Amino acid sequence: MPAHAQTSTAAVVAAGRRLLEERGMDTLTMRDVADAVGVRTPSLYKRVRSRSDLFRLILEDVTDELTAAIDGAAESGDPIADLRAVASVYRAFAHANPVAYTLMYLPQAVPGATTRYERSSVTLLRLVAELAGPQHMMPAAQTLVAWANGFIAIELAGAFRLGGDIEQAWDFGLDRVLKAVQRGKD
């Protein structure tokens, strides 16, 4: 980095990521990001090609972090315990990064975003194969991901307006869904 640098791509991405959570995607302006890193708007274009390029970089950052967190959560050797831990980490990540999490599942919103979805699913598929048997690996994984993703999406939207205890609903659902996809239940 040359001598007169007052900011960096990493700082721009970090500020963008923080502001994305504070203000939402369509109200995040380049000017906001510039203010946050202490430069004027035009200087950002030395770091990122465009606004959507910034979003692409933010999503890459978020996805890498989530992948690492998931991989680090699966260490016990027992697939049920590991899947519980992965689900918990996944949910915690969504709570900490709600806007970015939502964006991860709307790839069309960020042109050119190459989701690194596949990498983070390696661990998941391995655990599910152990639990459900290899012949049911794919639909079992999709069922588990659908449930977790749906639960979190509704929760983040504040849309569990049916009432009831939300933690109890999570524990109940996780327990039942894990049992449901287990080997030998068909």
Next chain:
Amino acid sequence: MPAHAQTSTAAVVAAGRRLLEERGMDTLTMRDVADAVGVRTPSLYKRVRSRSDLFRLILEDVTDELTAAIDGAAESGDPIADLRAVASVYRAFAHANPVAYTLMYLPQAVPGATTRYERSSVTLLRLVAELAGPQHMMPAAQTLVAWANGFIAIELAGAFRLGGDIEQAWDFGLDRVLKAVQRGKD
């Protein structure tokens, strides 16, 4: 309606709803709607108070339609068969109205939108109570809704990049989740 009316609130809402699916929420402009109904932009403000008022009306329209479809799907008397039918109708509705469906679960995106969620859940809760027993009604309903919503959200985003047969995954998941929340499985 007076004599010189060239459009109506219903026509504006219908055009808005159609364009919402074609163009997405943030690229739907009042001018697009005006063009679609054959008037100039300012005339729309005789029909709707503001742009967000238009979205509110669109969401009401969509929600009413979904509620009616769900209620009409539960007629067999058998909770399992009825829940299968409801899930199927729900999914078909999401496929036919993907943008509006997504918006229904993002109430903060539409200020003043009074979701009629509660009405459409009456039927669901009744069926789930029959299936899971009254003491597990709430978490069982939330589990079912979370799975269906999550499956559909991922499907609409084109994010089932794990591969596999998507219809098979739906059938597998629905079967397993229904069994999972059934009475006497704890």
Next chain:
DNA sequence: GTCTATAGAATGATAGAC
């Protein structure tokens, strides 16, 4: 009710000086 005209306010991005 519908129109023309326009206010009023953002925004993304670029040119060119320093």
Next chain:
DNA sequence: GTCTATCATTCTATAGAC
């Protein structure tokens, strides 16, 4: 690399004539 200046565009919404 960063800046000032500015372009060019887009949009919601209102005023007032007809």
